[in-house]
Ligand SMILES: Nc1ncnc2c1ncn2[C@@H]1O[C@H](COP(=O)(O)OP(=O)(O)O)[C@@H](O)[C@H]1O
């Protein structure tokens with residue numbers, strides 16, 4: 292079981308003008324087999340946190356530490372972080388024209404597992420995972436995310452979660468923009484991976500970033516953290532989400548949660 | 551420049567990525583469209599056609615056909631640099647039934663222009679007039695080859711300019727593949743004439759693996775016979791500056807030309823491809839697909855694809871596509887497709903052009919899945935070129951091109 296520890300993390304985003312401070316001292320620990328919901332209004336810095344963990348070059352850590360099982364995550368390159376067991380399902384997955392999804396998945400699995408998966412079991416594994424997420428098999432031959440609808444992109448992110456089997460998964464607004472059916476499919480996918488991972492003894496830890504409480508009906512969090520102004524401002528159990536459902540973020544930001 | 555009838559995709563793209571989604575197809579239906587780019591024709595007709603260099607003015611660089619080419623780097627090929635360098639060495643591996651011969655003097659002069667070609671530029675006329683020899687590749691009618699004819703041209707001369715002329719004659723109903731490879735160091739003006747007889751099936755592929763100091767200005771002319779099918783493949787990797795102008799004429803109905811190209815420009819390299827497909831005969835097809843990757847400072851590629859459908863060319867079906875992938879900053883890809891239509895009675899006519907960047911977000915996405923950077927770049931470039939490689943149909947060539955692409959990617963350690 293893995294543990295991700297974030298301590299007093301300060302991050303600037305590099306803009307065309309001066310760097311702008313977004314994260315202002317984030318403290319958070321996510322242990323294996325735990326699901327933490329990070330809830331906050333738009334612009335509070337949730338995606339910045341996710342990208343910073345993954346190592347996006349636009350985000351510059353100015354102070355603080357991030358460790359995965361004691362290893363310094365911030366010293367790792369982007370691909371090293373992924374191979375160390377960190378996975379980010381992006382809010383806006385990127386289109387990569389010319390690279391087929393099947394080739395991409397296999398290359399990623401080879402990198403993360405340290406060796407190329409045996410072809411026969413791999414094909415079965417991919418087909419099963421795609422069927423679970425109700426992804427049409429024709430998608431394997433399409434370019435990565437190219438021309439996928441919003442919902443298809445999100446399902447494709449969860450497909451990668453299932454195949455790359457991370458120790459810590461950061462899901463950045465995987466629920467946004469999904470209709471009820473897609474939300475159920477995606478949530479089932481996350482729960483399925485979590486169960487499989489626990490059974491395999493790895494027990495993934497999940498950071499579920501969301502703006503809405505809706506997904507929490509499908510994925511039960513162990514802890515709920517309210518994120519505002521670039522830091523965690525309050526933490527509690529699932530009941531905190533219920534309070535947000537009723538009152539919005541107004542208590543934390545002075546403004547409503549929005550739509 | 552594109553007229554108002556076309557959107558910006560069809561205009562000159564000077565390294566301005568249109569994004570990876572920027573690929574736009576333009577289709578011109580059979581509605582009797584007027585000439586689309588009258589100002590831009592680079593076809594013979596208004597130009598001088600002559601095998602005598604003195605009949606052509608010295609190129610100034612202001613001509614439409616030369617506006618992207620840095621003349622300074624041509625070492626006088628376009629002007630009057632003496633063509634007294636050591637000629638290219640030529641070696642051939644030909645299956646039984648095929649003859650490859652070197653002709654000089656009157657015999658050489660006699661075969662120059664048999665494809666209906668006459669030089670339209672001074673640099674070509676210089677080769678036409680004074681290439682020290684002609685190489686003739688003759689595939690007799692009805693011959694069915696199962697192995698490619700392979701011709702290796704090796705530059706010997708470095709800075710001293712030389713010229714070459716080659717004629718590939720594929721007889722009626724024959725099936726043949728001819729692969730030309732160019733290596734070594736040269737300052738060269740050369741002409742390749744390709745005559746594809748009635749009902750023949752021909753592939754002619756050129757692989758440019760010149761050493762990095764080579765300057766080569768080439769003209770290929772293809773005469774497509776009635777019901778003949780020809781595939782022309784241009785692979786450009788090496789050289790300091792290479793420029794290939796490929797023109798296609800049809801002598802009868804039913805001709806089919808597929809023009810494929812793949813280029814990879816590194817720091818400082820100038821790789822230019824120009825095409826002129828002139829549809830005069832009815833019921834002919836042309837399909838153009840060129841893809842290029844660029845990396846490094848001042849890597850520059852130029853692609854200009856002209857297709858003209860004349861009044862007599864009813865039932866024409868044509869499509870051309872050029873895509874460029876900028877792997878690093880500082881590289882520049884110019885891409886200009888032109889389509890001129892003088893008859894409404896066509897099956898289809900379209901063109902598209904796009905220049906995209908392998909951008910930081912795409913790279914980040916692949917890295918974030920654990921894929922190392924070098925592998926990520928390979929994945930993208932292989933995927934990009936795959937469409938062209940799959941259509942070449944000459945396994946030895948595809949293998950070699952794949953190897954070179956891998957080496958190119960290793961160069962930047964990218
Ligand atoms: N690449 C960027 N360039 C400029 N500003 C950015 C960039 N990324 C984030 N920001 C700014 O940082 C703040 C937090 O953004 P983000 O982390 O996306 O919030 P959230 O995911 O909570 O909606 C916002 O004010 C946003 O405008």
Ligand SMILES: [Mg+2]
Pocket residue numbers: 337338339382463464
């Ligand atoms: Mg966000």
